[in-house]
Every structure is written in C-alpha cells, then in structure tokens.
C-alpha cells in the first residue's frame with residue numbers, strides 16, 4: 236500500500252485536518268495472519284527457563300534455530316542471510332505478533348537488534364557474509380562489550396586499549412556488565428586504538444571471538460538470581476584486521492549508530508508493551524472488586540494510553556525512516572518513554588496482586604527486570620541530558 240493517507244495526516248486546504256487513517260495494507264494483514272498462525276502452532280508451551288541462565292540460554296538458542304528454519308528469525312533481512320526482505324511495517328507487525336503470542340525473549344537480541352544494523356551500515360561485504368547468517372541462526376551469539384569498571388555513563392572514558400601489530404591488533408583491558416557474556420561466542424566492543432587520543436577520538440569498534448587466546452570470561456550473578464552477566468578480561472589478545480568494524484579510530488561514530496538502534500527503534504518495539512498492557516488489563520478484570528480501586532483503574536488507563544502513544548510514535552518514526560530519514564537524538568526520548576512505561580506497568584500489576592505478588596512469579600520477575608530499564612542502554616539521566624542539550628538547545632549541565 237502507498238503511504239498516503241495511511242499513517243500521515245493529510246489536510247484539506249483552508250479547512251480542518253482530514254481524519255487520520257490508520258490501517259495496514261491487505262498484504263500486510265495477510266502477513267500478520269501467517270505469523271500469528273505459525274506462532275500459535277510453534278511457540279513452546281510451557282515457556283522456557285530464563286534465557287539468563289545457562290540451561291535456559293541453550294533452550295532459547297534451540298528456539299531461535301526453529302525461528303531461523305522457518306525464516307522468522309530476522310524477517311526484515313535479505314533472504315541470503317535468512318530473512319524475508321520484509322518491510323519495516325511488516326517487521327513491526329511480526330514483533331507485535333511475537334509479543335502477543337508470549338514467545339520466548341530473544342537471547343540473540345544484542346546481535347540481531349544492535350550489532351546487525353551497524354554491520355549493515357558500516358560492515359564490509361566480507362564481514363556481512365561472514366557474520367550475519369550465523370548470527371541469525373544463533374550459531375554465533377553476540378554480547379555488547381562497552382561498559383568498564385570506570386566507564387559506564389561516561390563511555391568516552393574507556394581505558395581498554397588496542398595496539399597495532401602485524402596483521403591485526405592486540406587487546407588489553409576489562410569490560411563489565413556484559414549481558415549473557417558468559418554464554419555468548421562473540422563480543423562487539425570499543426577500545427582505545429590511538430594512545431595519544433582523548434575522549435571520543437581514537438576509539439575503534441572491534442568484533443571479537445570470545446574463544447581467542449588472551450580473553451577470559453567470568454560470569455557473575457544478578458540480584459534476581461540469574462547468572463547472565465559477565466566480566467570480560469583481555470590480556471594480550473590478538474584479533475585480525477578484518478575484525479575492525481567501520482574504520483580504525485572511527486569507533487565513536489560507529490558506536491553511536493548502535494546506540495540509535497538500542498534506544499530508538501529495534502531493541503524495544505511497541506508490541507512488547509502492548510502485550511504487557513493486554514495481560515495487565517486481563518489481570519485487572521480477573522481481580523475481586525475490593526482490589527480494583529479507582530486509583531489503580533486510573534493508572535491502568537493511563538498506562539494503556541502511554542503504550543498506545545508509544546506505538547503511534549513508532550509508526551511516525553518508521554514513516555520517517557521509510558522516507559529516507561534517520562533516528563537522531565529523539566531516540567533518547569524513546570528510551571525514557573519505554574523504560575518508564577515498563578516500570579509503571581509492572582508496578583500496577585504488583586499493586587493489584589498485593590501480597591499474592593510474592594507467589595506469582597511472572598509479574599514480580601518482570602518487575603525486577605523492568606527496574607533495570609532506566610539503567611541499561613544508557614541511564615535515563617543521561618538520556619535527559621541528551622534531550623536537554625541536543626533537542627532543546629539548553630546549555631551543558
């Protein structure tokens with residue numbers, strides 16, 4: 236379907252704006268129906284153990300392989316890497332159906348949703364051919380190696396370094412908070428490649444096999460009991476030149492493309508929050524009268540409106556992207572919006588459940604994880620700084 240009259244308001248000259256027309260094309264609805272019926276037939280029941288445990292991670296990878304074999308792992312990618320060449324609209328539809336079906340969370344997400352868009356943009360053809368199909372099938376799983384013990388919010392303060400040697404680079408230093416690092420096979424990370432540089436300059440973006448000599452991965456537990464984090468140590472670890480992504484000393488601008496994906500469109504699409512809102516409304520309906528206070532009802536409606544607003548905002552973002560635009564600093568507002576909405580949705584559920592929340596695993600586990608949303612992908616304080624300076628033009632704090 237053409238874009239006109241679809242998600243963009245058209246105006247009748249000199250009169251009131253024409254109504255906003257929100258509908259998907261028949262072919263897109265057909266695609267939705269195919270996804271829905273495949274997911275209904277294939278989503279594992281009961282659900283899998285947490286993908287942040289070793290056993291759960293392995294079970295999730297098996298599921299990812301099933302998705303890949305049915306060409307649902309990376310619907311928007313080229314067919315040669317396992318995709319269906321689906322449009323961004325169809326990708327959104329797939330994401331919505333995936334969350335609606337309660338399908339397992341993607342343990343490959345940091346590769347597929349963060350690194351892959353960066354590889355499509357900056358990678359050589361050789362890198363794309365070498366990496367993308369194996370990433371899509373789950374044969375290789377990628378983790379994000381940016382944070383260090385003394386560089387989290389202040390990413391430009393990283394101290395891990397890369398030294399040029401014949402045919403490649405030697406890496407030294409330490410990364411931390413590496414999600415599922417203990418189970419992954421590869422890491423994408425930033426290293427200081429120009430020893431005389433400071434801050435954002437002189438950094439290079441490396442693609443590192445974790446089995447390389449000189450790399451030690453040490454997993455550690457989270458407060459919720461899962462073991463999905465790792466510290467990664469580099470001691471004289473060699474990586475070949477063809478593992479530089481996007482040019483030597485160009486790492487900062489390449490990394491900013493990854494953060495655009497992380498905070499903007501791909502990491503948390505609206506389907507996830509629409510599905511949580513639907514579950515929450517069902518929970519509210521199932522509760523006894525006494526528990527369903529007016530105040531909770533107001534909060535529920537407010538959260539539902541915020542989830543719907545997020546979807547409309549995303550449709551607008553996709554419209555801009557389809558028109559050749561790019562996601563800029565607005566991705567920071569996006570990140571604040573979905574992360575705070577997720578906390579609120581889970582808080583409402585816990586308030587509804589009261590003491591029962593202790594017995595009900597899914598909402599309390601979800602609540603614990605939602606609390607990390609305002610921290611990962613760059614804390615919300617940092618996102619507010621970005622919005623203040625780049626969108627509102629306020630002076631630096």
Ligand SMILES: Cc1cc2nc3c(=O)[nH]c(=O)nc-3n(C[C@H](O)[C@H](O)[C@H](O)COP(=O)(O)OP(=O)(O)OC[C@H]3O[C@@H](n4cnc5c(N)ncnc54)[C@H](O)[C@@H]3O)c2cc1C
Nearest residue numbers: 379380381382387388412413414607610611612613614616
């Ligand atoms: C669940 C989870 C998964 C993660 N996964 C990964 C991963 O896979 N890979 C990876 O590299 N990292 C990962 N991280 C790390 C994450 O990116 C960092 O925790 C985050 O960037 C904050 O860094 P920090 O923890 O060092 O806190 P700090 O930077 O020390 O910040 C501490 C507090 O100070 C505030 N603050 C700092 N600077 C400013 C400022 N200039 N203005 C206002 N307030 C400020 C922060 O907002 C925060 O509240 C993950 C974190 C979590 C919680």
